[in-house]
Amino acid sequence: MHLPLLQRARFQDAHIRPLLALLLLLALVAGPLAIAPSADAATKKPLDIVKIVYDPSGRDTWKNGHLNKEYIVLKNTGKKTLSLTGYTLRDNGPQRFRFPKGTKIKPGKTLTIRSGKGKNTSSTLYWGTKSYIWNNTHDTARTYNSKGKKLESCTYKKLTKKATKKYVRTTATTAYC
Structure with a gap:
């Protein structure tokens, strides 16, 4: 998965990048769902x-x-x-x-x-x-x-x-x- 935003970020801890990638992915997927109107x-x-x-x-x-x-x-x-x-x-x-x-x-x-x-x-x-x-x-x-x-x-x-x-x-x- 290519995440240009994460490549530009400078994090010293190698464990933070995967966590940020996961959070960004969740935000991209869940964001539209959170603001979508109800079925009614x-x-x-x-x-x-x-x-x-x-x-x-x-x-x-x-x-x-x-x-x-x-x-x-x-x-x-x-x-x-x-x-x-x-x-x-x-x-x-x-x-x-x-x-x-x-x-x-x-x-x-x-x-x-x-x-x-x-x-x-x-x-x-x-x-x-x-x-x-x-x-x-x-x-x-x-x-x-x-x-x-x-x-x-x-x-x-x-x-x-x-x-x-x-x-x-x-x-x-x-x-x-």
Whole structure:
């Protein structure tokens, strides 16, 4: 093994050079392993929760126009078009949104799900409720694939300026997941 660094070093004791060579070899092998992200962190989620507008500006009027100002944005982070047939979106309570059959999202594109009623398009779906979904003070959004496996979760607490291990960064109206 050729170690130019050790050749330049001047050590009087012949026992130190092999020890240094071993330490250098260990550092070269173990170094990248020590800073590599965990397997979970390296896994790219196919469907990412990007943003939740949980408390739209103005009074909560319970009218459809205002309900539709409350929404969640999902993004396809993969390289292939995702078929969301059978996928679900849930809050911390009993509300559950099932993606309509045939819903697809292209790579890098976003899909907005609004709380009220409206006509679904390729970029916007409607939950179809007569009430608000996302709590104004705190809540958790979760996405599940068609087999019921949780893909992503985003927990917010109103006015959490910096993200923590428990909560994402928020403003007075919006959570950034």
